[in-house]
Amino acid sequence: MIRTRVAPSPTGFPHIGTIYQSLFDFAFAHKNNGKFVVRIEDTDRTRFVEGAEDGIFAALDWFGLSEDESPRKAGEYGPYRQSERLPLYKKHAEELVEKGHAYYCFCSKERLTEIRQKMQDEKQIPKYDRYCRTISLPDAQKRLENGESYVIRMKIPDGETIIVHDGIRGEIVFESDILDDQVIIKADGFPTYHLAVVVDDHEMQISHVLRGEEWISSAPKHVLLYRYFGWQEPLWFHTPLIRNPDKSKLSKRQGHTAVTWYQQEGYLPQAIKNYLALMGWSHPEGKDIFSLDEFIRLFEFKDLKPLGPIFDLVKLSWMNGQYIMQMPDEILADHIMKYFSEKNLDASIVRKSIPLIKERIKTLKEYWPLASFLFEKPTEYDQEITETQLLSKVASSLEKIDSWTATSIGESLQALATQEHVQFGKFFMMMRIVISGHKVSPPLNESLEILGKEECMARIQALI
RNA sequence: GGCCCCAUAGUCUAGUGGCCUAGGACACCAGGUUCUCAUCCUGGAAACACGGGUUCGAACCCCGUUGGGGUCACCA
DSSP, X not given: OOEEEEOOOOSSSOBHHHHHHHHHHHHHHHHTTOEEEEOBOOOOTTTOOTTHHHHHHHHHHHHTOOOSBBTTBOOTTOOOBGGGOHHHHHHHHHHHHHHTSEEEEOOOHHHHHHHHHXXXXXXXXXXXXXXXXXXXXXHHHHHHHTTOOOEEEEOOOSSOEEEEEETTTEEEEEEGGGOOOOEEEOTTSOBOHHHHHHXXXXXXXXXXXXXXXXXXXXXXXXXXXXXXXXXXXXXXXXEOOOBOTTSSBOOTTTSOOBHHHHHHTTOOHHHHHHHHHTSXXXXXXXXXXXXXXXXXXXXXXXXXXXXXXXXXXXXXXXXHHHHHHHSOHHHHHHHHXXXXXXXXXXXHHHHHHHHHHTTTOSSGGGHHHHHGGGTSOOSSOSSOOOOHHHHHHHHHHHHTOSSOOHHHHHHHHHHHHHXXXXXXXXXXXXXXXXXXXXXSOSOHHHHHHHHOHHHHHHHHHTTO
16 A cells, blocks of 8 residues: 655645645555545644644645545544654653663753764764763663653664665665764653654555655664664655755745745646646656646656756746646636635626736736736826827727727727828827726737727727 | 765756767747737757766766765754
8 A cells, every 4th residue: 555645844834845745745645546644743842833734734725635644634543643642652762762772861951062062172973972871771760750851862873884775866875873862752752753753654654755855864763763663664755855046945035935925926736736746857758738637647756856956936937827828718717816806806807808818927916917907997107198189089980889899999990090190000009008008918909898988988088 | 074965058857878969848049920018930049067987889887076955953
């Protein structure tokens, strides 16, 4: 049974990186009739943000990457929130202590920072000095009973080579000597990531662990933990990290990490998914635009590339534009209505405007600056209109039109321009500004048709 | 700094020893279509980081250098 998981921490806005991981997890699970689970890693109480978990699920739903099991979708391996699994971690940590693979540590934070500082000064690798390893178990238990504050650390063996089998990069070799006696249970009784991830991935029978490259350096600790417990390791896949334009890890300061930002900018979830799929993976036929179903059919974890790609908003925008162009008019209209819901736009005008704008906007947000003149009179003009005499003639000429269609409007306008010996370019530019206020607008005749005769006449009269 | 990962145009990538005169996409430049813009069409500029090997032959394999990134917490 293929089981994949994404394990976000509820510490803020839903992160685009979580979606990136989820896309692959979701695709691979679905391709193999497996399950995609979401586990909430909320073991850090200091960074916990109220409501963040809801945000994660809302984002997953928005992208159409909803999970099979999670805190909100019961499965047989729950609970799916780490804060609700505390006894499990404690039990396993104690098991490790009994087996001699972990020990109680009573060192104060002050002492720890002190030794870390000292080792740094001596240009050594800052590591815990294993001071508490020498405390006998009975002694430690006595101190526990006295209510002394403690953590549990795992014992790292000396002089061992630990190999992490990464499905993307092959074997990664580590020497155990560089590893620290990692804390696995904190003083507050919560597990650290290292213990929790191993226990949960095992208990939840995760077969393929896909996570960011930033975890490679702690992977040997996890491998060790699996060995200590006598469990079979999952298959590891460390995905490349999405980067800022300066190649550092994607950050709020330089890039856009929040899914909500992309929503606000009017990007479509299909386009973002398609774009994300192309980071580290490529379509066998070199296609750029493809559906999620097609991606699911073709995707394999092993085809992921190890190079960290830079997030290119320009290409995302192009792709978003492609999706907008290919979208049926009614659906695009719905998207625009929803996006601008606070404006209470006239649905029939929106619907009629779609053919005029769908090749001209790359994001939903761009609809407004381009099409607002269809809903409200221009308040400013890109250029002053001085040709009042000509405008009067336009007015009387348009007045005569009975069937107010783009074709007849166009014919009438062209005839007038010819008759008055005005260049088409100049003439239509003037009309464009009169009607829309802008030098750049959707096709003019069609816009006039949508606005209706009465409204058009009013806009012309206003400038005479 | 130690350890680890990575290395084809500005960006995303194809390429797994001869099919490469290195292909595609975005962006860019030029031209065409057009009443603006956009779409669309045509063309163009633009890359195998460097140095050693291995081999009849290397973008592809090995080593080194350089460069970039990640990580070194009782955060994930």
